[in-house]
Amino acid sequence: MSTIEQVALLAKVSVATVSRVVNNSAKVSDDTKQRVLNAIEKLNYQPNAFGTFLRKINSNMVLILIHSVDNPFFSQIVQGIEKVAHEHDYNILIGNTYGDLEREQRYIKMLKNHLLDGIVLISNTLDKSSLSQLHSSYPIVQVVEYIPDSNTSYFSIDFYKASLELMEAIIARKHKKIAFIHTGSSCIISATEKFRAYQDALTKHGLPIITNTIEEHLFGYASARYLTRKVLSEHPDVTGFFTTSDLLAVGVIEELRNKGFNVNQDVFVTGFDNTIFSSISKPSFMTVDLDSFKLGMNAMQHLIDRIKNPEEKEAVASLQEYTLITNK
Amino acid sequence: MSTIEQVALLAKVSVATVSRVVNNSAKVSDDTKQRVLNAIEKLNYQPNAFGTFLRKINSNMVLILIHSVDNPFFSQIVQGIEKVAHEHDYNILIGNTYGDLEREQRYIKMLKNHLLDGIVLISNTLDKSSLSQLHSSYPIVQVVEYIPDSNTSYFSIDFYKASLELMEAIIARKHKKIAFIHTGSSCIISATEKFRAYQDALTKHGLPIITNTIEEHLFGYASARYLTRKVLSEHPDVTGFFTTSDLLAVGVIEELRNKGFNVNQDVFVTGFDNTIFSSISKPSFMTVDLDSFKLGMNAMQHLIDRIKNPEEKEAVASLQEYTLITNK
DNA sequence: TTGTAGGCGTTATCAA
DNA sequence: TTGATAACGCCTACAA
Numbered sequence: 001m002s003t004i005e006q007v008a009l010l011a012k013v014s015v016a017t018v019s020r021v022v023n024n025s026a027k028v029s030d031d032t033k034q035r036v037l038n039a040i041e042k043l044n045y046q047p048n049a050f051g052t053f054l055r056k057i058n059s060n061m062v063l064i065l066i067h068s069v070d071n072p073f074f075s076q077i078v079q080g081i082e083k084v085a086h087e088h089d090y091n092i093l094i095g096n097t098y099g100d101l102e103r104e105q106r107y108i109k110m111l112k113n114h115l116l117d118g119i120v121l122i123s124n125t126l127d128k129s130s131l132s133q134l135h136s137s138y139p140i141v142q143v144v145e146y147i148p149d150s151n152t153s154y155f156s157i158d159f160y161k162a163s164l165e166l167m168e169a170i171i172a173r174k175h176k177k178i179a180f181i182h183t184g185s186s187c188i189i190s191a192t193e194k195f196r197a198y199q200d201a202l203t204k205h206g207l208p209i210i211t212n213t214i215e216e217h218l219f220g221y222a223s224a225r226y227l228t229r230k231v232l233s234e235h236p237d238v239t240g241f242f243t244t245s246d247l248l249a250v251g252v253i254e255e256l257r258n259k260g261f262n263v264n265q266d267v268f269v270t271g272f273d274n275t276i277f278s279s280i281s282k283p284s285f286m287t288v289d290l291d292s293f294k295l296g297m298n299a300m301q302h303l304i305d306r307i308k309n310p311e312e313k314e315a316v317a318s319l320q321e322y323t324l325i326t327n328k
Numbered sequence: 329m330s331t332i333e334q335v336a337l338l339a340k341v342s343v344a345t346v347s348r349v350v351n352n353s354a355k356v357s358d359d360t361k362q363r364v365l366n367a368i369e370k371l372n373y374q375p376n377a378f379g380t381f382l383r384k385i386n387s388n389m390v391l392i393l394i395h396s397v398d399n400p401f402f403s404q405i406v407q408g409i410e411k412v413a414h415e416h417d418y419n420i421l422i423g424n425t426y427g428d429l430e431r432e433q434r435y436i437k438m439l440k441n442h443l444l445d446g447i448v449l450i451s452n453t454l455d456k457s458s459l460s461q462l463h464s465s466y467p468i469v470q471v472v473e474y475i476p477d478s479n480t481s482y483f484s485i486d487f488y489k490a491s492l493e494l495m496e497a498i499i500a501r502k503h504k505k506i507a508f509i510h511t512g513s514s515c516i517i518s519a520t521e522k523f524r525a526y527q528d529a530l531t532k533h534g535l536p537i538i539t540n541t542i543e544e545h546l547f548g549y550a551s552a553r554y555l556t557r558k559v560l561s562e563h564p565d566v567t568g569f570f571t572t573s574d575l576l577a578v579g580v581i582e583e584l585r586n587k588g589f590n591v592n593q594d595v596f597v598t599g600f601d602n603t604i605f606s607s608i609s610k611p612s613f614m615t616v617d618l619d620s621f622k623l624g625m626n627a628m629q630h631l632i633d634r635i636k637n638p639e640e641k642e643a644v645a646s647l648q649e650y651t652l653i654t655n656k
Numbered sequence: 657t658t659g660t661a662g663g664c665g666t667t668a669t670c671a672a
Numbered sequence: 673t674t675g676a677t678a679a680c681g682c683c684t685a686c687a688a
Contacts, residue, residue, distance in 0.1 A: 001385075001442065003665055014675045019667060029673060044465065049441035050387075051665030054378040054680045057329075069394075069422065070403030078397050082424065091434060094397065094422040096410065106419060113377035114329065137372060221608055250608055257610075276398075280549055280578055280605075282585075331681055342659045347683055354684095357657060379681030382664045 002043040004051075011039035022047055058117050062303065064094045065107055067123040072275045073245075073292070074122055077143055080296020081120055088304050090117070099185060101125045111138050118303045120296075121145075123188065136313060139306040143299040144292070145188050153306075153316040155299040159190045162288045162322050163197030163242070166270045169286060169324065170240045171205055173268050178202065178240030179210045179231045181248055183223045194244050194272070210235055224251025232259065239267045246271035246278040249285050279327050286326045295320060330371040332379075339367035350375055386445050390631065392422045393435055395451040400603045401573075401620070402450055405471055408624020409448055416632050418445070427513060429453045439466050446631045448624075449473075451516065464641060467634040471627040472620070473516050481634075481644040483627040487518045490616045490650050491525030491570070494598045497614060497652065498568045499533055501596050506530065506568030507538045507559045509576050511551045522572050522600070538563055552579025560587065567595045574599035574606040577613050607655050614654045623648060 004022075008015045013032055020026045021036040028036070039045070053059050062085060066074050078094065085092045093116075097104045104125045110116050111134075118139035124131065128150045134140055135152040146154035170178055180198045182191060202209050210231065224243065228251070231238055241256075243249045249271030253263050261267045263283050271278050274289035302316060332350075336343040341360055348354045349364040356364070367373070381387050392409060394402050406422065413420045421444075425432045432453045438444050439462075446467035452459065456478045462468055463480040474482035498506055508526045510519060530537050538559065552571065556579070559566055569584075571577045577599030581591050589595045591611050599606050602617035630644060 004667095005665080015666080016668085016675060016677095017673085020674090023667085025667085027673065032674080046440040046442070048382075048665050049438070049443040050378045050382040051680090052441075052667075054376075054382055054665080054682090055667045057680085059378075063421070066397075068403065069397050069406050070400055072398055072400065075396065075398030078424065091438070092423070093391070094424070095420070096406065096422070110377070110419070112374040113380075114374070115377040221604065247604075247608075254608065254610060276549065276575075277608075280575075280582065282582060332683095333681080343682080344660080344684075345658060348658090351683085355657065360658080376681050379664090380683080382666090382681080383683050385664085 002045045004047065007036065007039045007043055007045050010043060011035040059115060060089060061091045061093060061116050062118045062120065063107060063110065063116050064092060064120045064122060065097055065104065065124060066094060068096050068098055073273045076292040077122060077296040080293040081300040084297050084300035097125060099125055108134065117307050120299055120303060135315065139303055139310065141299045141303045143295055145190055148189065151315050153302055155295050155302065155318045155320065157290050157322045158319045159193035160197045163194045164201055165324055166286065166288065167198060167201030167242060170242065170268050170270060171201065175240035175268055176207055177210065177235060177238040178207065178242055179238045181224060181227050181241055181243040181252055183220055183248065191244060198242055210238060220245065220247040221251040224248040225255040228252045228255035241267065241269040243270060244272055246273055246275045246287055250277050250281050253281060253285065274325060284327050286324060289323045289325050291320065291322065330373045332375065335364065335367045335371055335373050338371060339363045387443060388417060389419045389421060389444050390446045390448065391435060391438065391444050392420060392448045392450060393425055393432065393452060394422060396424050396426055401601045404620040405450060405624040408621040409628040412625050412628040425453060427453055436462065445635050448627055448631060463643065467631055467638065469627045469631045471623055473518060476517065479643050481630055483623050483646045483648065485618050485650045486647045487521035488525045491522045492529055493652055494614065494616065495526060495529035495570060498570065498596050498598060499529065503568035503596055504535055505538065505563060505566040506535065506570055507566045509552060509555050509569055509571040509580055511548055511576065519572060526570050538566060548573060548575040549579040552576040553583040556580045556583035569595065569597040571598060572600055574601055574603045574615055578605050578609050581609060581613065602653060612655050614652060617651045617653050619648065619650065
C-alpha cells in the first residue's frame, strides 16, 4: 500500500499538493499536477479512507439492517432507501441479522464506532429500552416493523386497520369460521397488530376465534401447508384464512386445493405485502400493498435529516396509506 | 462525540491507560480501571473506528456485491459466505448493484480505499480486463457468475454440462421442438453457457433451434409469459421449454396452463437454481440444485486465504457438483 | 502499574 | 501556486 507521502516524494512535491490534486480542492499548476498524477499512476496510489474519515468526521455510509436477504418484501423498501441515499451521496450497505441479537449488535457497533453515519432498521431485535437509548445518541430510523413508544422514529402503515379491512372483506363473503395463519416471530408489531385486528373483527361480528394455529416455523410455505392441515382436521368447517404474508397464503391455497376445495368459492384466503408470490399465485388472493418504495424513501429522508441535524431528537411516527388489492 | 483524551482527562489517567482498559490489552490496577470505566460510562465514550483502523491496517469487513437483494437465489450463497466469515471474525456487508457500473464502482472504491478487506462478487458488471486488474491488487473472488479467463478466482458449477443434462431429459421425453426462454442479461456466463448447451444438444439430435425468443425484460414472471405466447404463436408445435430460471419456468407453466396444455404430459418445462419458486410450483418442474451454500462457503474461505496471504495471486477456478431435481 | 511521545494517512490552515 | 505543520483519534514502544 502506497501513501500520500510516497507519492509526494516521487513527484517532488509536498503531501499538501498531492492532496489538492487528488481532491481537486485547490488550484495546482498544470505541470506539477501532471507530475503528481504520474506518481500516483506509477505507485498505484489510492487514498486510505481511514485517514480521510478521521479528518472528515463522517463516512457517508448508511447501513440497512434486515432480517434476511431472502424476504422478497424488502426489495422495494431497499430501493426506496437507495434512491434517496444516492441523491444525497450516501453509500448504502445491507446487513443480515436473522433475528440474531449478536449479529445485530455487531452491526450496531459499527454505528457506535462512527464507522456508519446512520442505520435503517427494517426489522430489529433490540428491546424497547436499548432501542430508545440508541436513538438518543445516534441517527437511526425504523421502517415497516417498529417498537411502539420506543421513542424512535418509524415509517410504517397501520397494520391493525389494514387487517380489519381484510377481515371485513372475508366476513362480507359470508365466511363464519376464519383461521389465523402465521409463522415466524409473533412479537413484531406487524404480527401483533394483525392478530389483534383478527380477534376484534371476529368479536365484533360474534364469530369464533380459531387461535390454536399460531406456531413458530422457519419455512413459511411448508409450515403454512402444515398449519392448514392442522386447522382443517381440528375445525373442518373453517372456510376463511387470514394469513400474515403472501407466501403463507400460497401455501394455504395449495393445501386447500389438494383437499379439493374451490378457492375463492368454497374458501377464501388473504395474504399480505403484495410480493411476487401474490402475482404468480393461481388462483389469486386478496393482499395489502404498502407502497414500500415510498416508505423506504421517507425513512431515508428522515434519517438524513437526523444525520445533518443531530440535536433534533424528537421521534417521528408516520403511518402511510396502503391499498387492498387482488392481482388479476 | 467524546474522545479517548476526554476520558483520560476525566479519569485523571493517561490516554494509554484508557486504551488499555478499552482493549483489555494490559494489566491495569483495579481502582484505576474502575475510574476509567466510570468516565467512559459518564461520557458515553465509544472508540472511533477510524482511529483504530488507521493503526490496524485492515478493517475485517468484507462486502458481497449482488445484483439485487430480491433474487431469492442469492440467499443461500450469502448464508454460506456469512458462516465462514463469522467463524473468522469478518463482518459481512451487502451491496446492490442492479447491474449498474457506477454503483459497482462506488463499492469497489471502498475496497481500493482500504475500507474493505475484500469483495465477493456474486454478479459483476466490470469487463474482463478491469476485473483482472482489480484481482491483481486486491482480494476478490467470484461466485456463481464469473468471467472466464479473467485471471480471477471463481467458484461455480458447469452450467454447460448441467444444461446439456436438462436438454437430454427433455429430449428423452420425445419433445422435438424445444424453445429457449431467457430474460435479463445475456452476456453473463450462466446465460451463455446455457444457450450454448441448448444449441449443442439440439444439433446433436438433429432438432431445430428456436432462437428468436431471447429478449431483454425486467420482470421475469411477466416476460416469461409474454415470451411463451410469442413462441406459441410463431411455433405452435413447440412442446419443450428450457428456461434459465425457476421464476421463468413458473411463468411459462402458467401461460401453458392458460392455453389448456397439460404440463408434464403434453409439454415439458425446466427451470434453474432450485429456489422457492420450484418448491411452490404446481405442477412441479425439473430444475438444477447448485448447493449454493457450499459455493458461498468455499468462495469466502478462498477470499480469507487471499486476504491473509496477499502475495498469492494465482487465480483458482472451481466448478462444483450439482444435481437435477424435481421437487415433489 | 502508569505515562510520554511518536506515528498511522489524511486534510486544512497559515505562510511563503 | 506551493510547502510546513498541526490536527483528527487511536495504539504501542519505551521509560519511569
